[in-house]
Amino acid sequence: MQTIEQTAEMRAWSEQARAAGQRIGFVPTMGYLHEGHISLVREARRRTDRCVVSIFVNPLQFGANEDLSRYPRDLDRDRTMLEEVGADTLYLPSASAMYPAGFQTQVEVTDVTTGLCGRSRPTHFRGVTTVLAKLFNTLRPHATFFGEKDFQQLVTVRRMVKDLDFDIDVVGMPIVREDDGVAMSSRNKYLSSEERTAARCLSRSLAAAKEAVAGGERDGRRVQGLVEGIIRKQPLAEIDYVELVDVESLRVVTRIEQPALLALAARFGATRLIDNAVLEPAGGCDVPKHAA
Amino acid sequence: MQTIEQTAEMRAWSEQARAAGQRIGFVPTMGYLHEGHISLVREARRRTDRCVVSIFVNPLQFGANEDLSRYPRDLDRDRTMLEEVGADTLYLPSASAMYPAGFQTQVEVTDVTTGLCGRSRPTHFRGVTTVLAKLFNTLRPHATFFGEKDFQQLVTVRRMVKDLDFDIDVVGMPIVREDDGVAMSSRNKYLSSEERTAARCLSRSLAAAKEAVAGGERDGRRVQGLVEGIIRKQPLAEIDYVELVDVESLRVVTRIEQPALLALAARFGATRLIDNAVLEPAGGCDVPKHAA
Numbered sequence: 001m002q003t004i005e006q007t008a009e010m011r012a013w014s015e016q017a018r019a020a021g022q023r024i025g026f027v028p029t030m031g032y033l034h035e036g037h038i039s040l041v042r043e044a045r046r047r048t049d050r051c052v053v054s055i056f057v058n059p060l061q062f063g064a065n066e067d068l069s070r071y072p073r074d075l076d077r078d079r080t081m082l083e084e085v086g087a088d089t090l091y092l093p094s095a096s097a098m099y100p101a102g103f104q105t106q107v108e109v110t111d112v113t114t115g116l117c118g119r120s121r122p123t124h125f126r127g128v129t130t131v132l133a134k135l136f137n138t139l140r141p142h143a144t145f146f147g148e149k150d151f152q153q154l155v156t157v158r159r160m161v162k163d164l165d166f167d168i169d170v171v172g173m174p175i176v177r178e179d180d181g182v183a184m185s186s187r188n189k190y191l192s193s194e195e196r197t198a199a200r201c202l203s204r205s206l207a208a209a210k211e212a213v214a215g216g217e218r219d220g221r222r223v224q225g226l227v228e229g230i231i232r233k234q235p236l237a238e239i240d241y242v243e244l245v246d247v248e249s250l251r252v253v254t255r256i257e258q259p260a261l262l263a264l265a266a267r268f269g270a271t272r273l274i275d276n277a278v279l280e281p282a283g284g285c286d287v288p289k290h291a292a
Numbered sequence: 293m294q295t296i297e298q299t300a301e302m303r304a305w306s307e308q309a310r311a312a313g314q315r316i317g318f319v320p321t322m323g324y325l326h327e328g329h330i331s332l333v334r335e336a337r338r339r340t341d342r343c344v345v346s347i348f349v350n351p352l353q354f355g356a357n358e359d360l361s362r363y364p365r366d367l368d369r370d371r372t373m374l375e376e377v378g379a380d381t382l383y384l385p386s387a388s389a390m391y392p393a394g395f396q397t398q399v400e401v402t403d404v405t406t407g408l409c410g411r412s413r414p415t416h417f418r419g420v421t422t423v424l425a426k427l428f429n430t431l432r433p434h435a436t437f438f439g440e441k442d443f444q445q446l447v448t449v450r451r452m453v454k455d456l457d458f459d460i461d462v463v464g465m466p467i468v469r470e471d472d473g474v475a476m477s478s479r480n481k482y483l484s485s486e487e488r489t490a491a492r493c494l495s496r497s498l499a500a501a502k503e504a505v506a507g508g509e510r511d512g513r514r515v516q517g518l519v520e521g522i523i524r525k526q527p528l529a530e531i532d533y534v535e536l537v538d539v540e541s542l543r544v545v546t547r548i549e550q551p552a553l554l555a556l557a558a559r560f561g562a563t564r565l566i567d568n569a570v571l572e573p574a575g576g577c578d579v580p581k582h583a584a
Contacts, residue, residue, distance in 0.1 A: 011459060102541075104403045105421075105455035110396045129397075130456075133425075137457040163397035164422075165429040167303060249394075 001082055002089045007138055010091050013052075014140045022049035026141035028132060031055035032072040032186035033081050036176040040145035041085045043173055048143055053082055054091040054135060056098070061127030072189050091139070098134065107133045109156045109163070112250045116152045116263050117274065120240055128153055129160045136166055143169040147176070149183050151261055151276045155250055175275070177203060183275045195268035198236035202266060205230035206277040209262050213279045220244040220254040223262065223279065231266055240265035240272060247278060256281050293375045295382045299430055302383050305344075306432045314341035318433035320424060323347035324364040324478035325373050328468040332437035333377045335465055340435055345374055346383040346427060348390070353419030364481050383431070390426060399425045401448045401455070404542045408444045408555050409566065412532055420445055421452045428458055435461040439468070441475050443553055443568045447542055467567070469495060475567045487560040490528035494558060497522035498569040501554050505571045512536040512546040515554065515571070523558055532557035532564060539570060548573050 004010045017024050025044030029037050037053075044051040055078060062068035075092075082090055106126055113125035136144070146154045154172045161168050176184045181203035182196070191199060205227040212223055228242050242264045246253050253260050256279055263276040296302045309316050317336030321329050329345075336343040347370060354360035367384075374382055398418055405417035428436070438446045446464045453460050468476045473495035474488070483491060497519040504515055520534050534556045538545050545552050548571055555568040 007457060102451075103455050105399065105401045105452050107425075107456070108398050108400065110398065112396070133399075134455075134457045137459065159394075160397050163395050163426075164399070165299060165426045167429065 001079070001087055003079075003092060004089060005092050005094065007093060007097060010052075010093075010138050013089060014138070017050050018140065023142040024048060024139065025051045026135070026139050026144045027051065027053045027087075028135055028144065028146075029053060029055055030057045030071065030186065031078050032074055032189070033078045034176070034184040034186065036147045036149060036184040038081060038085050039173055039176050040147060041082065041087050043171060044143065044145050045086055047171070048141075050088045051086070052089045052091055052139055052141070053087045054093070054139075056091075056093050056095075056131070056135075058127055058131045059095055059099070060130055061124050063121055063123060066121075067187075067190075072186055091135075098131065106130050107160060107164070109159045112152065112155050112159055115245065115250055115252070116241060116243060117265060118152070120265070120272075125153070125156050129156060132157060132160070133164070136161075136168060141168055143171055145171045145173060147174075148172050149175045149185065149274065149276070151263060152250060155248065181207070183273070185273060187271055187273065190271040191268055195236055195271065198234050199268055199273060201231050201234040201237055202264060202273060202275040205264070206262060206275060209279060210277055213256055213281060216282075218256045218281060220252075220256055220260070223256065227262065227264065231264070236268050238267045240267060244279075293371070293379055293382055295371075295384060297384050297386065299385065299389060302344075302385075302430050305381060306430070309342050310432065315434040316340060316431065317343045318427070318431050318436045319343065319345045319379075320427055320436065320438075321345060321347055322349045322363065322478065323370050324366055324481070325370045326468070326476040326478065328439050328441060328476040330373060330377050331468050332439060332465055333374065333379050335463060336435065336437050337378055339463070340433075342380045343378070344381045344383055344431055344433070345379045346385070346431075348383075348385055348387075348423065348427075350419055350423045351387055351391070352422055353416050355413055355415060358413070359479075359482075364478055383427075390423065398422050399452065399456070401451045404444065404447050404451055407537065407542055407544070408533060408535060409557060410444070412557070412564075417445070417448050421448060424449060424452070425456070428453075428460060433460055435463055437463045437465060439466075440464050441467045441477065441566065441568070443555060444542060447540065473499070475565070477565060479563055479565065482563040483560055487528055487563065490526050491560055491565060493523050493526040493529055494556065494565060494567040497556070498554060498567060501571060502569055505548055505573060508574075510548045510573060512544075512548060512552070515548065519554065519556065523556070528560055530559045532559060536571075 025048030027040045027044055057071050107129040108126045158170045161170050180200050182199050209223050209227050224242050224244055231237050245261050247259050247261045259278050259280045262279055265274045317340030319332045319336055349363050399421040400418045450462045453462050472492050474491050501515050501519050516534050523529050537553050539551055539553045551570050551572045554571055557566045
């Protein structure tokens with residue numbers, strides 16, 4: 001696996017691949033990889049000819065009181081995992097090259113970033129879309145791959161790509177979970193043993209919501225109440241939000257008539273975890289299809 | 293000259309040109325072309341293999357009380373002028389295709405857009421950079437051409453291209469003036485005959501500033517006062533701003549030790565005109581070169 005650190009070299013790599021008629025798949029990450037990231041690389045390999053993975057802990061997407069300085073890093077382990085799964089190229093830009101003195105441009109998606117995580121992390125998504133615009137312009141991928149765990153991020157990136165006419169296929173991939181149901185996240189490392197056990201309540205609450213909807217429940221507030229009730233029983237968990245929203249606009253929905261996203265964030269000590277599930281009413285819609 | 297209206301067709305045109313190893317030159321305009329625009333097309337033809345001119349009166353860059361609805365249009369005349377100068381392709385996207393329902397992404401350059409025109413047109417440059425990001429992604433030009441009359445726009449575009457890693461050469465071209473010194477502008481059409489004559493005071497004031505600096509004047513405030521004095525003698529002119537700034541950061545400078553931009557805006561009736569000149573101290577610097 002090749003490692004590239006310079007923008008100009010990355011750009012040349014991309015031009016060469018394109019000139020050779022190869023499709024480029026791009027998996028942007030902040031490193032400290034887990035099976036969720038690896039599933040993205042696998043899909044990129046399946047769908048494209050050359051797979052680039054970037055590792056860049058992007059300062060722009062961390063708030064002032066967030067965990068930028070202590071964000072977990074283990075480049076040797078990341079490299080081994082990427083070699084095993086068959087990534088072609090690892091891109092490691094430096095923060096000083098990405099944001100030199102005088103840098104002052106922002107890419108911002110407005111509506112879909114205001115709720116959910118955007119409420120407690122008001123500059124986060126602007127940091128994500130700004131760095132992605134830069135990476136997209138340098139790597140010029142044909143397809144890019146994101147996990148559905150960061151569902152709001154996926155919706156935001158889709159929106160940016162569409163709005164700014166990037167010619168890139170944005171592929172979302174299912175959440176990968178540990179055996180006990182906890183969604184994989186680089187931040188799970190922060191959890192104490194007790195917090196790690198307590199964190200199971202999140203996926204358990206989502207499973208209960210799915211079951212309720214499968215059983216015919218369509219009232220959004222009752223489903224939300226059910227989820228909150230399960231998390232509140234866990235004394236180590238502190239809810240940031242539990243919300244039911246449209247899967248595309250991320251606007252709040254009160255009835256589950258079409259697939260709706262139940263998204264949540266909760267703190268376990270100093271660690272904030274997110275999780276979500278798409279709730280699909282049986283048949284996709286209360287109105288029978290032949291009547292529509 | 294070929295005319296393209298659809299994004300997908302424009303994108304295919306660009307891909308084809310690039311695959312053929314041709315360099316693409318791009319001149320974005322709002323139409324109602326004049327010799328200033330034509331000078332950009334000429335330079336694009338000189339420097340690149342294929343020249344695309346876009347005409348799009350971009351609603352995003354007009355404020356609520358500005359002249360979007362009455363902005364002058366004459367597509368037949370524009371087309372004739374572009375054919376005469378030898379543009380290859382005219383791109384005419386529609387507002388509904390550029391900004392469909394749900395559009396919500398903004399590209400914003402912060403520091404350099406706050407002063408000068410940004411003060412009285414707070415959302416203008418965000419509209420410019422957003423539409424350019426879209427056009428750059430669709431056309432993928434190797435070089436793009438802007439007039440120095442909109443000097444702040446040129447600086448802003450350079451900044452966006454650099455910050456977001458667009459692989460595009462941004463070329464600035466000198467202001468083209470009418471015989472009496474008035475800078476060419478599509479908005480000159482709005483002027484009454486008296487206002488048009490009065491508008492000469494702008495270029496006259498800039499010429500006086502240049503002469504003062506050539507004569508050794510280095511005090512920014514005195515140069516500014518000189519310019520304001522000349523414009524104020526003209527009763528039909530109402531100053532919006534007269535400012536002396538650094539040519540790159542656009543921060544106010546008080547001493548003319550290096551090339552500095554004297555930029556101004558003034559209203560003649562309902563019409564707002566802009567003009568500028570780069571003031572260069574003899575030798576480029578007060579400190580002799582061998583002493584630096």
